[in-house]
Amino acid sequence: MKLIPTFCLALVLTASAGSFPIGAQTGYLSHTVAKGQSLYSIASMYHVPVSEIVRLNPGSDTQIRAGQVLKIPQAAAPESGQQQFHTIQPGETLYQLTVRYNITAQAICAANPGLSASNFRAGQVVCIPPAGDTISAVPTTAPAPVQPAPEAPAASPRKDWKTMHKVERKETVFSISQQYGITPEELIAANPELRGGKLKKGTFLFIPYAQDTPQAAAPTQPATAPTNEELFSESRLVRRPIKTIQAALLLPFTAENGARTEEQTRMIEFYEGFLMAADSLKRQGVSIDLHTFDTKGSTAVVTRILAQSKMKEMDIIFGPTQTASNKELAGFARKYDTRLVIPFAPKVDEVFTNPNVYQVNTPQSYLYSEVYEHFIRKFGKTNVVFISDGTKSQEKTEFIRGMKNELSSQNIAFKQIELTGEVDGTRLIAAMDTLHQNVFIPTSGSNTALIRMLPHLTLVRREHPHFDMHLFGYPEWQTYTHEHLGSFYELDTYFYSSFYTNNLFPEAVQFTRNYRHWYSKDMANTFPRYGMLGFDIGYYFLKGLSQQGSRLEEALDQVQVTPIQTGFKFERVNNWGGFINRKVFFVHFTNHYELIKLDFE
Numbered sequence: 001m002k003l004i005p006t007f008c009l010a011l012v013l014t015a016s017a018g019s020f021p022i023g024a025q026t027g028y029l030s031h032t033v034a035k036g037q038s039l040y041s042i043a044s045m046y047h048v049p050v051s052e053i054v055r056l057n058p059g060s061d062t063q064i065r066a067g068q069v070l071k072i073p074q075a076a077a078p079e080s081g082q083q084q085f086h087t088i089q090p091g092e093t094l095y096q097l098t099v100r101y102n103i104t105a106q107a108i109c110a111a112n113p114g115l116s117a118s119n120f121r122a123g124q125v126v127c128i129p130p131a132g133d134t135i136s137a138v139p140t141t142a143p144a145p146v147q148p149a150p151e152a153p154a155a156s157p158r159k160d161w162k163t164m165h166k167v168e169r170k171e172t173v174f175s176i177s178q179q180y181g182i183t184p185e186e187l188i189a190a191n192p193e194l195r196g197g198k199l200k201k202g203t204f205l206f207i208p209y210a211q212d213t214p215q216a217a218a219p220t221q222p223a224t225a226p227t228n229e230e231l232f233s234e235s236r237l238v239r240r241p242i243k244t245i246q247a248a249l250l251l252p253f254t255a256e257n258g259a260r261t262e263e264q265t266r267m268i269e270f271y272e273g274f275l276m277a278a279d280s281l282k283r284q285g286v287s288i289d290l291h292t293f294d295t296k297g298s299t300a301v302v303t304r305i306l307a308q309s310k311m312k313e314m315d316i317i318f319g320p321t322q323t324a325s326n327k328e329l330a331g332f333a334r335k336y337d338t339r340l341v342i343p344f345a346p347k348v349d350e351v352f353t354n355p356n357v358y359q360v361n362t363p364q365s366y367l368y369s370e371v372y373e374h375f376i377r378k379f380g381k382t383n384v385v386f387i388s389d390g391t392k393s394q395e396k397t398e399f400i401r402g403m404k405n406e407l408s409s410q411n412i413a414f415k416q417i418e419l420t421g422e423v424d425g426t427r428l429i430a431a432m433d434t435l436h437q438n439v440f441i442p443t444s445g446s447n448t449a450l451i452r453m454l455p456h457l458t459l460v461r462r463e464h465p466h467f468d469m470h471l472f473g474y475p476e477w478q479t480y481t482h483e484h485l486g487s488f489y490e491l492d493t494y495f496y497s498s499f500y501t502n503n504l505f506p507e508a509v510q511f512t513r514n515y516r517h518w519y520s521k522d523m524a525n526t527f528p529r530y531g532m533l534g535f536d537i538g539y540y541f542l543k544g545l546s547q548q549g550s551r552l553e554e555a556l557d558q559v560q561v562t563p564i565q566t567g568f569k570f571e572r573v574n575n576w577g578g579f580i581n582r583k584v585f586f587v588h589f590t591n592h593y594e595l596i597k598l599d600f601e
Contacts, residue, residue, distance in 0.1 A: 028056060028071040030087045030202075032123050035066045035373070036366035036582070037573075044352040045574055046072050046085060063405060066369070081130045083111070089203045090122040091193025094232070095225045096206075100164070101128050105226075109235035112575040113355045113553065117228040127576035165205045172199065182210045242315055242549050244287040245542060249274065250305060250319030250329070252297035264297075266530045267321065270343075272519055273534030274318075276511075278542065286546040299324050306332050314338050316541060323347065330354045339552075343537055350578070355553075357578030358570060360537060362498050368399055370584040371496045372406040374600045375472070378494075378586065383433040384412065385440050389452040390420035393444035396474070400443050416443075419453050425460035437468045445474035447483070454487045461490055470494060478527045478587075488589040494598075499528040500587050501565040502595055511535065511564050532565040540568050553579075569601060 031042060039060060043050045054061045056071040064070070074085060086097065098105050109115065111129040165176060173194060177184045188194045190208040251267045254260055271292065278288055291314075293305045302325045305311065311332070316339040320329060323345050330350035333340035341358045342348050351357045362370075384407060386400060407414050415431045432438045440457060442449050450473075457471060471488070475497035481488065501508045515531050516522060523531040544552050544559040552559075556570050556579075567583030586598040 027074055029074050029085050029125065030123070031070045031072045031125055033064050033066055033068045033070060036363075036369035036580075037064075037066075038363075038365040039064060041352055041363070041365065041573070042070065042072070044349050045577065046074070047353070048073055065405075065409070083130060084128045086126050086128050088120065088122050088124045088126065090200055091191070091203070092122070093225065094120060094228045097126070097128070098231075100204075101131070103128065103131050104235075105231040106235040109232060114572040114575040114577070115232075117232045120228050120232075124575065162209050163207045165207050167199050167201055167203050167205060169201050171201075176205065176207075180207050182208060186211060242545055244289055245545050246313050246315045247288060247290050247542065248311065248314045248317045248319075249290065249292045250295050250302060250317060250325075251293075252321055253294040254296055256296045256298055263321070266524065266526070269523060269530040270534035272515070273531035273536075274538040275534075276514060276518065276531075277535045277538035280539065281542050281546065284546075286542065288542060295320055295322070295325070297322055299328070302328060312336050315545060316341065318343060318537070318541075321345075326350055330357050333357065339541075341537065341541055343533070351580060352573055352577045354578050355572075355576060358541075359578065359580045360566070360568075362581050362583075364398065366580055366582055367498065367584065368402050370582050371399075372403060374496070374584060374586060375403070376406065376410055376412070377600065378598075379437070379439050379470075379472075380410070380412065382412075382437045382439050384414035385428075385431045385438060386414065386416040386443055387428075387440050387453055388416070388418050388443040389449045390418050391444065391449070393446060393449065396443055396445055399474075400441075403441070419456045423455040423459055425456060425463060428456060428460050429464070432467065432469070434464075434467060437470070439470045439472050441472045445476050447480045450477070450480060450484060454484060454491075457491055458487055475499075476527075485589075489591060489593050492591040493589045494586050496584055496586055498581070498584055499533070499566045500585055500597060501529070501532060502597065504595075505564075507562060507564050508532075528565055536563040536566040536568075539563075567599070 031046075033042070039050050039053060043053055050061075052073045053070060056073060060070060072085070075082075086101075094105055094108065097103075097108060101108075107129055108126065111127045115124070115126055162180070165180070167176075173184045173187055176199075177187050180187075186208050187205065190206040194205075249271065251271060252264055253268055253271070254264060275290075278290055281288065291310065295301045295305065299322065302320060302322075306328065311317075314336075317329065317333060318341045320326070320342070321344050326342065326345065326348055327350060329340055332338070333356040334354050338356060339358065340354075340356055341360065342351075343360045345359070346361045346363060348357065348359045348363075351359045386404075404414065417427050417431050419427065428440075442453055457469075460467065461469065469491065471491040471493040473493065473495040475495065477484075477488075477493075477495045478497065478500065487493075503509070503512070511532060512523070523529045540559065540561050540563065543561050544556070547559060548555040559568075561568075567585055568581055569583035570579040570581055572578070573580055584600070586600075588594075588596040588598055590596065
């Protein structure tokens with residue numbers, strides 16, 4: 001293996017060494033479902049069981065949709081030291097949150113790195129940390145504590161407000177004023193958002209003391225409360241500059257007994273591609289100290305690695321492969337404000353509650369939501385036909401169910417037919433709109449299903465070349481391309497994937513040549529190719545840190561790289577959580593024998 005002598009490479013080859021209680025709920029908050037979210041991911045965000053969400057939202061276990069509002073159980077009086085969540089109300093400001101929860105704007109901003117003045121709006125949910133909580137992200141150079149306007153520090157209760165009132169149906173400014181013995185003008189003065197607007201059920205209002213009561217002499221509200229823009233600007237964390245990127249790779253290169261499995265062979269190939277990315281950046285003037293550790297697939301070894309003092313200095317950690325180590329690594333990353341990139345696992349619970357986590361392998365619900373959106377954008381006015389081969393394959397059940405629901409919500413008609421027995425195009429033609437575009441979607445992604453269905457489809461194509469028809473399928477079809485390449489071209493085929501490379505692309509050709517030169521071997525014939533995966537992930541994050549420095553999270557869309565195989569589109573899962581990669585391509589084998597990778601961004 002060729003190593004780069006100018007890097008600090010520490011390859012350590014040492015030996016081995018939920019449920020969420022929610023307490024007594026007397027209330028709930030409102031959560032607006034975002035694209036790709038599932039009940040499981042939402043439950044993980046709020047540390048509540050799925051069953052509790054279903055109890056408050058009957059039918060949600062069958063289907064939830066983006067834009068739907070769910071009730072999330074939350075203790076009305078959280079225990080001391082326990083975080084809570086708040087749904088922003090119309091007209092509500094960050095300053096009002098500091099007063100309501102007796103906490104500084106800095107603490108709220110630190111607990112919600114995805115929150116900003118531009119997205120602070122009604123319906124957003126924010127995490128409210130316990131009073132006095134320092135959060136985990138401690139900047140090397142900390143900004144001065146936020147100082148709101150004189151005589152009304154954000155950390156102190158508002159003495160000129162007697163209580164808060166939740167608006168009920170049919171209430172008016174006048175009726176609420178009468179209830180508390182104040183004038184409508186006093187109520188409006190305490191809640192400026194009421195000027196020119198209407199009361200909305202469920203919003204909260206500040207109830208001031210009447211002007212003729214002794215309490216009015218207490219410290220008063222500043223004439224002008226600080227704006228969201230001012231508070232966010234003052235509360236922004238300042239991190240240390242990155243001159244030399246400190247990066248750590250935690251991968252299982254060998255087993256504890258010294259043997260090497262197929263998975264560990266793939267990890268070595270990933271590492272080899274990663275080294276090529278680091279070398280490429282070094283030639284561009286990027287300074288990197290790369291520390292590489294063999295975890296041996298053991299959580300005990302991971303614990304010993306994290307105990308090393310130099311790990312506290314890392315800017316970014318890549319790994320692990322074993323899910324059992326995710327929690328410990330994520331906790332370490334949060335404590336020392338280190339970015340943690342988890343390259344392989346499709347399920348990373350920590351990403352929903354930890355702002356330092358990046359999940360590269362897109363979870364199924366998020367992946368499918370992207371596919372549905374791109375499919376409707378591409379084939380919105382198409383006759384969609386689902387086709388089965390007569391078997392009861394279950395591996396695409398969730399995808400097909402979700403696609404049908406999405407088509408129905410967009411008023412797009414679809415049919416489903418079964419292709420069995422002798423090759424015959426009669427059923428296909430009967431299901432088609434012979435004057436418009438038709439897309440056929442198999443209900444199974446297996447090679448066996450393709451072998452059974454393709455003869456029916458190609459027969460219709462050859463007998464009726466004027467029919468506008470396409471085949472749409474799945475990422476695993478990359479594995480069968482050589483076997484079915486002619487049919488894919490003939491049927492004008494599309495399939496979706498978050499990774500793909502055309503071996504004829506100049507970047508792929510050059511990388512394959514360089515890999516062979518470096519290591520005197522070819523990459524394993526797997527999908528994805530782990531050498532390319534290591535290169536893409538290493539290059540993207542290390543290049544991003546070199547371009548954007550400590551502001552990487554604020555400028556992910558500005559990281560300019562051209563991946564060889566893996567696409568990147570990282571988005572925060574919520575205001576207090578980490579990032580999930582949501583990049584999806586459509587690969588198109590045209591009937592003109594062209595191969596096109598469609599990027600919808």
